Amino acid sequence: MASCSPRLLSLASRAFSSSSFSQANGVSLVQGASRGIGLEFVKQLLEKNDKGHVVATCRNPNASTGLLHLKDRFDDRLQLFPLDLTVESSIEASALSIKETYGHLNLLINVSGIFSIPDVLQRETTLNNLEKSSLMLAYEVNAVGPILVIKHMWPLLKVGSAIGTERSPAVVASLSSRVASIGNNRLGDWHSYRSSKTALNQLSKTISLEFARKKDPIISILLHPGTVDTDLTKPFQKDIPKEKLLTKEYSVQKLLHIINNVKKHDNGKFFAWDGQEIPW
Numbered sequence: 001m002a003s004c005s006p007r008l009l010s011l012a013s014r015a016f017s018s019s020s021f022s023q024a025n026g027v028s029l030v031q032g033a034s035r036g037i038g039l040e041f042v043k044q045l046l047e048k049n050d051k052g053h054v055v056a057t058c059r060n061p062n063a064s065t066g067l068l069h070l071k072d073r074f075d076d077r078l079q080l081f082p083l084d085l086t087v088e089s090s091i092e093a094s095a096l097s098i099k100e101t102y103g104h105l106n107l108l109i110n111v112s113g114i115f116s117i118p119d120v121l122q123r124e125t126t127l128n129n130l131e132k133s134s135l136m137l138a139y140e141v142n143a144v145g146p147i148l149v150i151k152h153m154w155p156l157l158k159v160g161s162a163i164g165t166e167r168s169p170a171v172v173a174s175l176s177s178r179v180a181s182i183g184n185n186r187l188g189d190w191h192s193y194r195s196s197k198t199a200l201n202q203l204s205k206t207i208s209l210e211f212a213r214k215k216d217p218i219i220s221i222l223l224h225p226g227t228v229d230t231d232l233t234k235p236f237q238k239d240i241p242k243e244k245l246l247t248k249e250y251s252v253q254k255l256l257h258i259i260n261n262v263k264k265h266d267n268g269k270f271f272a273w274d275g276q277e278i279p280w
Helices: 006-016 036-046 067-072 088-101 131-161 191-213 234-239 250-261
Strands: 026-029 053-058 078-082 107-110 169-174 218-224 270-272
Touching: 026 036, 026 131, 036 053, 036 067, 036 191, 036 218, 036 250, 053 067, 053 088, 088 131, 107 131, 131 169, 131 191, 131 218, 131 270, 169 191, 191 218, 218 250
Parallel strands: 026 053, 026 107, 053 078, 107 169, 169 218, 218 270
Antiparallel strands: none
């Protein structure tokens, strides 16, 4: 375990006492927190822990009524920072704001992603529907952006996990999708969304190996939230059996259970909301 300065040890004594991973007294970042699953992560992290701090980021936090409502309720434990996944300088600025405010992170949850956008990104049922612009947009938001967030938050995660000698690893959890699994691909279509999430999986797996090689006490995992009743899936819910459509409250509860129980040997793994490991 890396040594740390007296200032960081002092910071640790104010914030941490547990040797098992928990966001209870730590600092958690939810990237993509304006609505849906991201907003629910922020809500549950705040409601289930009366001492933990949460940073919520999205392109325009002041336009999210859900985040503003939570800020009213948890003003002393919730910080809102703007972050645009498509602008790296915005990601860097958020990392600097978090460093200045807290000095470290213990949990990073990458939630942002795009599925379909009317007249911009559509479901490709055939190769003939594939457009370069759709592929590039999906890759930028679903794969490139989240990995750049990890890149710029990495120093904060290393500090958060290395404070004191009894700290367990920091955790990076990025939301992927079961359709990203090449081994599980039986239906095809959704070329842009499917392949961009596959790229996220590969990038996340690669950084997990780097964390391990450099002995950084950080666990990187990928999570499939299930098919969740959000604005993202509403246009396609007619094709989903009712019993397979999860509420965002239930999905996030299950995902946080996975996050809170990860071990060192889970670094680089891909889990579904029910805890089952998904093949690459």
